Each structure stands twice: as structure tokens, then as C-alpha cells.
Amino acid sequence: MSTRMERIRERLLETFAPLECQLEDESALHAGHAGAASGGGHFRLRIISAQFEKQSRIKRHRLVYDCLDDMMHTEIHALAITALAPSEL
Numbered sequence: 001m002s003t004r005m006e007r008i009r010e011r012l013l014e015t016f017a018p019l020e021c022q023l024e025d026e027s028a029l030h031a032g033h034a035g036a037a038s039g040g041g042h043f044r045l046r047i048i049s050a051q052f053e054k055q056s057r058i059k060r061h062r063l064v065y066d067c068l069d070d071m072m073h074t075e076i077h078a079l080a081i082t083a084l085a086p087s088e089l
Helices: 003-016 055-065
Strands: 020-025 041-048 076-084
Touching: 003 020, 003 041, 003 055, 055 076
Parallel strands: 041 076
Antiparallel strands: 020 041
């Protein structure tokens, strides 16, 4: 696992105390893409946390983006998010 992935995962775990946190680096699938040229990675996240209960999909995504704010557009170019509450399982 890359240091970048470790930092992302660590932040998500600290912020959301998730029941599940699956983070995949899909950067290799986007080789040659403009965002890849800038050094930012492409990631896919599936996270399940009680903090997402009664939150809209947009609010959940904002919470994740806020958690990773200083990494967005530098270390992270794209982030595909599936954020669920435990009640949705």
C-alpha cells in the first residue's frame, strides 16, 4: 500500500470510525489522463459509517471531501465515493 493510500485511509478511519472502509487505487487505469500527469491519483472508496445516518448523498460526499480537503487536487485527482449508513446494509 502506498504512503498516500495509508494517509487517506488513516484520515477516513479517524474521522468516520467506519464499519467498513475499502479504498482502491485506480490510478493505473487512468495513465495518460491529464489528472494523472499532475501526480494526483484516482481512487474508489466504499465507506460505511454511522455518521452518514440521515444524511443525503451530497452531504455524505461533502463530509468525505472535507476530511481529505488538503489532499484534493494535489494528491487526489479523482475520488469515486460510495458512502453508506449501517441501516442501509
